[in-house]
Amino acid sequence: MRVSHPKDLDVAQRISAGDEGAAEDLFRNLSGEMFGFVRKMLGGDPALAEDVLQEAMVGILRSMNKFDGRVRLRSWMYRILRNKIVDAQRKRGREPVFSVGDPEGDRYDAHGSWQKGVTIQPWNENAEVLDVVRRCMELLPHNQREALHLLAVQGIPAQEVATILEMNYNNLRQTLHRGRQSVRRCADQALGNLPEEGQA
């Protein structure tokens, strides 16, 4: 078996042997970004985010002896964290929604041109676009939200995000693009340029 990340494997082996200091160092380095990711994915509930983060930490420590160094330790930890987030959403009765379709698909004619009557007006320069975009990101389908947050909010390189999400790079790029299109459409509705869903 090829070990691509020997330093990460060394950390994992020390933790597996019961090294508390190595575990603390690992969490201190990564917990800020991981906590941010949990909060974004769970809609900003800090108490729930703390619970999920703690549960993920225990899960990571329990499974550390299974880490084999083929992917980065951070990527492997995020996979465990993602599963804990989905578990928490399901416990709250929120089954994650996945979407791969074109968010603007209903606005084109058969030739791919904007349908007659479609308007796209410039946004008011004074509009609170930043706040609107943040709210719209919380409404994204699960797969688009986690891809955008991992790449944009956590600043993880795209290739590593693809590893975490267990998808190929091209599929990740497509998911990110769909997410941005969805946010744009949501923002356009919030800023008054589009009728609300169901009223078109």
Add this chain to the structure above:
Amino acid sequence: MSSTPDCPHPSMSQMPSCQVVSNALSDYLEDVLSDGDRLKLEDHFAACPLCLVYLDQFRTIYHITGEVPSEQLPHDFNEVMGKAIRLWKAELEDQD
């Protein structure tokens, strides 16, 4: 249903459709398109006011979604981490 008159109709020109343009905007902004494809998109923008506004809005979204600040750790983070480590250590000791 007819298309919006101001935008180039793909069946009547060599230009990509509005949908094709919309789907290529991340690649356009990241400058990963071939020169030929980039020029086709730019010709489309010159002829299609709707897609030009769409591009402007998409560019805004592209940048804002990359700038959402990260969260601060909870003030009792040490307690959160400490409890996780204690739970794990207790399990290890039970196994011994």
